[in-house]
Amino acid sequence: MLRITGGKVYDPAHGVNGVVKDICILDGKIVADVPAGARIINASSMFIFPGGVDIHTHVAGAALNFARALTPENQRAAAKFLHTADTRLGIGGATPTTFATGYLYAGMGYTTVVEAAVPVLSAKHTHEELRDTPIVDKACCLLMANNELVMDLLEKGEYERAKDVTAWMISAAKVYGVKAVNPGGVAAWKWGKNANHMHEAVSGYNKVTPGTIVSNLARICDELKLPHPMHLHCNNLGIPGNVSTTLETMKMLEGNRAHMAHLQFHSYGGDDWHNMRSESVHIADYFNAHPNLTCDAGAVLFGNAVTITADGPWQHLLYQLTGRKWGNLDVENETGCGIVPYTYKGSNLVNAVQWAVGLELLLLIDDPWRIFLTTDHPNGACFWRYPEIIHMLMNADFRMEQVRKLPEAALSRIFLDEIDREYSLYEVAILTSAGPARALGMKQKGHLGIGADADIAIYNEKADGELLFRYPRYVIKGGELAVEEGDIKSTRDGHEFVVQPHYNPDIEGYLREKFEEQYTMSFDNYPVDAERVHGMQMADCSYQKTP
Amino acid sequence: MGGKVSCTLGEVKNRADLIIYWGGNPAECHPRHFTKYTIMQKGKFIPEGRKGRTMVLVDIRETMSVKAADIFLQVRPSKDFEMLSAIRAMVKGQPVDPVLVEETGLKMEQLQDLVDRMKRCKFGVIFFGMGLSMTRGKHMNSAQILTLAAEMNAFTKFVAMPMRGHGNVAGADMVLRWTTGYPFGVNLCRGFPRFNPGEFSTVDLLVRGDIDACLVLGADPGATMPQPGIDTLRRVPTIVLDPKVTYTSQISRVHITTSPTGISSPGTAYRMDEVPLPLRPALKSPYPSDEEVVKRIIQAVLRKPAWLPGSKVAASDVA
Amino acid sequence: MSLTIIKNATCTFCGCVCDDIEVHAEGNKIVETKAACSLGKSWFMNHNAEKIYPEALIDGKEASIEDAIEAAADYLYKAHMPLVYGLSNVTCEAQREAVSLAEKIGAVIDSHTSL
Numbered sequence: 011m012l013r014i015t016g017g018k019v020y021d022p023a024h025g026v027n028g029v030v031k032d033i034c035i036l037d038g039k040i041v042a043d044v045p046a047g048a049r050i051i052n053a054s055s056m057f058i059f060p061g062g063v064d065i066h067t068h069v070a071g072a073a074l075n076f077a078r079a080l081t082p083e084n085q086r087a088a089a090k091f092l093h094t095a096d097t098r099l100g101i102g103g104a105t106p107t108t109f110a111t112g113y114l115y116a117g118m119g120y121t122t123v124v125e126a127a128v129p130v131l132s133a134k135h136t137h138e139e140l141r142d143t144p145i146v147d148k149a150c151c152l153l154m155a156n157n158e159l160v161m162d163l164l165e166k167g168e169y170e171r172a173k174d175v176t177a178w179m180i181s182a183a184k185v186y187g188v189k190a191v192n193p194g195g196v197a198a199w200k201w202g203k204n205a206n207h208m209h210e211a212v213s214g215y216n217k218v219t220p221g222t223i224v225s226n227l228a229r230i231c232d233e234l235k236l237p238h239p240m241h242l243h244c245n246n247l248g249i250p251g252n253v254s255t256t257l258e259t260m261k262m263l264e265g266n267r268a269h270m271a272h273l274q275f276h277s278y279g280g281d282d283w284h285n286m287r288s289e290s291v292h293i294a295d296y297f298n299a300h301p302n303l304t305c306d307a308g309a310v311l312f313g314n315a316v317t318i319t320a321d322g323p324w325q326h327l328l329y330q331l332t333g334r335k336w337g338n339l340d341v342e343n344e345t346g347c348g349i350v351p352y353t354y355k356g357s358n359l360v361n362a363v364q365w366a367v368g369l370e371l372l373l374l375i376d377d378p379w380r381i382f383l384t385t386d387h388p389n390g391a392c393f394w395r396y397p398e399i400i401h402m403l404m405n406a407d408f409r410m411e412q413v414r415k416l417p418e419a420a421l422s423r424i425f426l427d428e429i430d431r432e433y434s435l436y437e438v439a440i441l442t443s444a445g446p447a448r449a450l451g452m453k454q455k456g457h458l459g460i461g462a463d464a465d466i467a468i469y470n471e472k473a474d475g476e477l478l479f480r481y482p483r484y485v486i487k488g489g490e491l492a493v494e495e496g497d498i499k500s501t502r503d504g505h506e507f508v509v510q511p512h513y514n515p516d517i518e519g520y521l522r523e524k525f526e527e528q529y530t531m532s533f534d535n536y537p538v539d540a541e542r543v544h545g546m547q548m549a550d551c552s553y554q555k556t557p
Numbered sequence: 558m559g560g561k562v563s564c565t566l567g568e569v570k571n572r573a574d575l576i577i578y579w580g581g582n583p584a585e586c587h588p589r590h591f592t593k594y595t596i597m598q599k600g601k602f603i604p605e606g607r608k609g610r611t612m613v614l615v616d617i618r619e620t621m622s623v624k625a626a627d628i629f630l631q632v633r634p635s636k637d638f639e640m641l642s643a644i645r646a647m648v649k650g651q652p653v654d655p656v657l658v659e660e661t662g663l664k665m666e667q668l669q670d671l672v673d674r675m676k677r678c679k680f681g682v683i684f685f686g687m688g689l690s691m692t693r694g695k696h697m698n699s700a701q702i703l704t705l706a707a708e709m710n711a712f713t714k715f716v717a718m719p720m721r722g723h724g725n726v727a728g729a730d731m732v733l734r735w736t737t738g739y740p741f742g743v744n745l746c747r748g749f750p751r752f753n754p755g756e757f758s759t760v761d762l763l764v765r766g767d768i769d770a771c772l773v774l775g776a777d778p779g780a781t782m783p784q785p786g787i788d789t790l791r792r793v794p795t796i797v798l799d800p801k802v803t804y805t806s807q808i809s810r811v812h813i814t815t816s817p818t819g820i821s822s823p824g825t826a827y828r829m830d831e832v833p834l835p836l837r838p839a840l841k842s843p844y845p846s847d848e849e850v851v852k853r854i855i856q857a858v859l860r861k862p863a864w865l866p867g868s869k870v871a872a873s874d875v876a
Numbered sequence: 877m878s879l880t881i882i883k884n885a886t887c888t889f890c891g892c893v894c895d896d897i898e899v900h901a902e903g904n905k906i907v908e909t910k911a912a913c914s915l916g917k918s919w920f921m922n923h924n925a926e927k928i929y930p931e932a933l934i935d936g937k938e939a940s941i942e943d944a945i946e947a948a949a950d951y952l953y954k955a956h957m958p959l960v961y962g963l964s965n966v967t968c969e970a971q972r973e974a975v976s977l978a979e980k981i982g983a984v985i986d987s988h989t990s991l
Contacts, residue, residue: 202714342567588913723964724888729987758990770955776962824967829891857949
C-alpha cells in the first residue's frame with residue numbers, strides 16, 4: 011500500500027497535464043484510494059510520470075551476447091556494477107550485462123522494454139537472458155521477414171498457410187510481436203547478396219519481392235489481431251537515398267498498421283556518402299498524413315556505439331567501410347545478424363546528418379502519440395543516454411548550440427537549424443511512455459489510471475531536461491519501490507508478455523516435414539516450453555481494425 | 558581486422574559447397590559432424606548431397622578424416638599461421654614469396670588451387686579444431702583463420718566456426734557473457750568483472766599458484782593440467798562436483814557426487830554453433846544435480862556474514 | 877522391469893550436441909541408444925543411476941552431503957582468491973548458479989575455453 015501525494019502528475023492517456031493529485035497503489039496496481047496507514051511518499055515539487063516504455067531496444071539474445079564477446083575493450087572502459095548484498099555485479103556500456111541492464115533501465119525510470127529481434131531458433135536463449143534482466147517487464151519481437159518457410163509459401167501464393175506458420179512460430183517462440191528486418195535482404199545475404207528494390211524478386215525466388223513480404227506480413231499481423239503491428243526495419247537501412255525505399259514501403263502499408271523502427275536510419279537523401287543529406291521533411295510529411303503508422307526515432311548521439319542488427323548485408327558493408335571488427339551469425343532458414351563497433355563523430359558529415367535527422371523526425375512528426383524515443387540501442391547510442399536527447403527536445407537554445415558545433419558543410423544538408431519546436435513535459439510523457447505503451451497495445455502500461463500497473467517514475471523538478479530525467483527521485487515498479495535516489499531498493503523480477511495467436515493445428519504436420527528437411531535440430535526440441543519463460547503473462551490477440 | 562563471421566550448422570547443411578576442416582579430426586572426435594551437418598547431408602540447395610560438395614582437410618598428419626576428404630593438404634607442424642598468411646595474401650592478389658610457402662610443406666600450386674576454389678564456391682565454410690587453436694600461435698591462429706573467412710566475403714559467401722570439443726563449453730561462454738560481459742577467465746575478486754586472458758586463465762593461475770581454493774565442476778583438471786598446476790590443486794582446498802570420483806577428486810578435500818548432465822539432470826546445453834537445446838534425462842539419479850549442489854553451497858555461504866567489496870574479512874578472522 | 881523410451885534426447889559428449897537420440901532405459905540402466913555415434917553410445921551406456929559412489933567425500937573419507945556442502949562453503953568463503961573452474965560438462969542452469977556463487981565468494985570463474 012502506497013500513497014504518493016503532492017506531486018504534479020503527467021498522465022497523457024487521461025489528459026492529466028501537471029495536475030497535483032494523489033496516486034494510490036495496492037497490490038501492484040493503481041487504485042482509487044488506500045486506507046489511512048498506507049506508506050506515504052511526499053512528492054511535492056516533484057513530477058510524476060508513468061514508467062518509461064522502450065519500444066525498440068536490443069538488450070538480450072544471441073546477437074547481443076555475441077557483441078559482448080566481440081568487444082571486451084568496451085567492457086573494460088564501461089561503468090562497473092559492484093556486487094552487493096542485494097544486487098548482482100555487472101558491466102554497463104554499450105552492451106550491458108543482463109543484471110546491469112535491468113538496473114540501468116529502472117535507474118532511468120523505465121519499467122518496460124521490448125527486445126526487438128529474436129529468431130525462433132535461439133528464442134530459448136533470449137528468454138534465459140531476460141530472466142536475468144531484473145526489475146523491468148519485457149516482451150520480444152520475432153524475426154519473420156526472411157523466414158524461408160514463409161517466403162517459400164508466399165512464392166507459391168499460399169497466404170493462409172503462411173499466416174498459420176507465422177502464428178505457430180509466434181506461439182512456439184513465446185513472443186509478443188513480429189519483426190521484419192530488411193525483408194528478403196537477409197535471406198539474400200545467405201548467398202552474399204542483398205535486396206535493394208521493393209519490386210525485384212529476392213535472390214533465389216521468382217515472385218517474392220521485399221514488397222510482397224512487407225505487405226503480406228503486415229496483413230498477417232493485423233489478421234492475427236496481434237496487439238502490436240508488424241515492427242518494420244525497412245530495406246536499405248543507412249544508405250544515402252534510402253528515402254525513396256522508405257516512402258515506397260510506407261505506401262505499400264496503406265490499409266494495414268505498421269510500426270516503422272528507427273526511422274532515422276531510413277530518411278536519407280543524396281546518392282552517395284559525399285552528398286548524403288536529410289530527407290526528414292519528406293518522411294515527416296508523409297508520416298503525418300498516415301495515421302496507420304507509428305515509428306520510433308532511432309536517434310544517433312556522438313560517441314561510441316556498437317551496431318547490432320539482423321541486417322547481415324548492411325553490416326558487411328559497414329565492416330568494409332570502417333575496417334573494424336565484424337561479427338556475423340546467419341541463422342538457418344530464419345534470419346541473420348551482424349555486429350560492427352562504430353564511433354559517431356560530430357566532425358564526420360555523414361554522422362552529423364544522422365544526428366540531425368533523428369532530432370528532426372522527433373520535432374517534425376507532429377503527433378507525439380506516433381513517434382517514440384529510441385536510439386535503436388546500442389546502434390545509434392546507448393539507451394542510458396536518452397535524457398540527453400530529451401534535453402535537446404525540450405530546449406531549442408541548447409539544441410542550437412549543439413547544431414553550431416557541427417561542421418559548416420553539414421548545415422546545408424539538414425533542417426534542424428530551422429526548427430524551434432520545444433517539447434513540453436506532457437509531450438515527453440507521451441514520447442517515453444504513454445505513446446509506446448499504446449502502440450504496443452499494452453493497456454496496463456503507460457498511464458496512471460485506475461487498474462494500471464503501478465509503474466511510476468518520480469522526478470525532482472529541474473529546469474535542465476537531462477538532469478531532470480537522468481536521476482529519478484523514486485522509481486516504482488509493480489507497486490514496489492525499486493529505486494530511490496539512485497539506489498536499487500528492490501530487484502523483484504518483472505513479467506514477460508507473450509501472445510498466442512490462433513492457427514490451424516494441421517500446420518504442425520506440414521512444418522514437421524519441412525523442418526526435418528531444412529533444419530538440424532529435432533522439431534520437438536524447437537518450441538520454447540512455457541515454464542522457461544519466467545513471469546510469463548499472456549496478452550490477448552484482440553486488435554480490431556477501426557473502420 | 559578481427560571478428561567472427563559464422564552461421565548455424567543448418568546453413569552449412571543447406572548451402573555449403575566448399576567445406577574446409579582445419580586442424581581437426583571430425584571422423585573420430587565429432588563422428589556425426591559429416592553425416593548430420595556437413596558433407597553427407599542433402600541440403601535445400603545441395604539436393605545431390607555429397608556430390609555437390611567439396612571437402613578439404615588441412616592437418617599435420619593423416620587422420621581417419623582424410624578418407625572423407627576430396628583434398629588433403631598436409632601442413633608442417635606449427636606452420637598453420639604461415640600457411641594462412643600466404644592464403645590471405647593470395648586471396649587479395651598480393652605477391653607471396655615461394656620460399657615461405659615451401660616452409661609450410663605445401664606447394665604454391667596447391668595453395669593457389671585452394672584459393673581458386675574458395676573464390677569460386679557459392680558458400681564456403683571453415684571448421685577449425687584444436688590442432689589449429691591450441692598449437693603454436695594459438696589465438697593468433699584463430700584470429701588469422703577468422704579474418705580469412707571475413708575477408709573472403711568480398712568475393713563470395715564465407716563463414717568460419719570453431720569445432721568446440723566438450724559438450725557444453727559453448728554454453729559456459731554464453732552464460733558468462735550475459736552475466737559478466739566476458740566469455741571466460743573472469744575475475745570477480747574485486748566485486749566486478751575483470752578479464753585478462755593469461756592473467757586470469759586457469760592454467761596460468763594454477764601454475765603460478767595464485768589461488769587459495771578451487772571449485773571444480775564439469776572438468777577433471779587433475780588429469781590434464783601441467784604438474785605445477787596439479788600441485789596447486791593438491792595444496793589448496795579443492796572441491797569437486799562430479800558424477801564420478803575423478804583424478805581431481807582424489808587430490809581434493811571435498812568431493813560431492815552429482816547426477817550426470819543430460820542423463821539424469823535436466824537443463825540446457827549449447828551446440829558448437831551456439832544453438833540452445835533442451836536435455837531430456839532418461840534416468841532418475843540417486844544423486845543431486847550440479848545445479849542443486851551449487852545452490853546449496855550458495856545458501857551455506859549466504860548464512861555467513863556478508864562479504865562486500867573492500868570489506869572482505871581476512872581468512873584467519875573467520876575461523 | 878519396464879522400459880522407458882526417451883525420444884529426441886540430447887547427447888552432450890561432444891560439441892555436436894546431437895538432439896535426435898532415442899534412449900532406452902530399464903531400471904537404473906540405459907540399455908540401448910539409437911542414432912548416437914560410437915562416442916555418444918558409450919557415453920550414454922557408461923552412466924547409470926546406481927549408487928556406486930559415496931554421496932560425498934571429505935579428505936578422502938565418506939561423508940554426508942550436508943557436511944560436504946558446509947565444508948565446501950567454508951573453504952570457498954575463507955579463500956581470498958578462489959577459482960571456479962570447468963563448467964563445460966554441466967548444464968547452463970548449473971553454470972548460471974556457478975556464476976552466482978563465484979560472485980558471492982569473489983572468485984575467478986573460467987571454463988575449458990581458456991586452455
